[in-house]
Amino acid sequence: MSNSNEFSRKVLEIVKQIPKGKVTTYGHIAEKAGARKSSRMVGYILNSYKGDERYPFHRVVNRLGELSGKQHFPTPNAMKEMLQSEGINFKDEAVDMKSHLWIPDFLNE
């Protein structure tokens, strides 16, 4: 299997594991998927799967907690509303990373 397919498979697998009420970052996903420097590819992959309700893409934010992917949801506020309905707190337009950051766990493939 090609590296790119393997990478996207891992990325999607990790996204599915993000617990409700938590978020993680493109960088952490990329690192766990085996390509630390390809955080940008993570967003690219999510974009190609957007609309697929099997994955909680709204739980992926940038390293500052900003909703950099909100433009890709049906409405501009959809992403923030989904997160808030899961109990996530915001400081302005950014997720409170200090209490909601979830880091992919190596014990939980």
Added chain:
DNA sequence: CGGCTGACTGCGA
């Protein structure tokens, strides 16, 4: 075939 873009990030000036 070549250039540009993008749901990002870390580092150096």
Added chain:
DNA sequence: TTCGCAGCCAGCC
């Protein structure tokens, strides 16, 4: 502290 840039690389002209 803020700002620019290289690295990443699959798609779309």
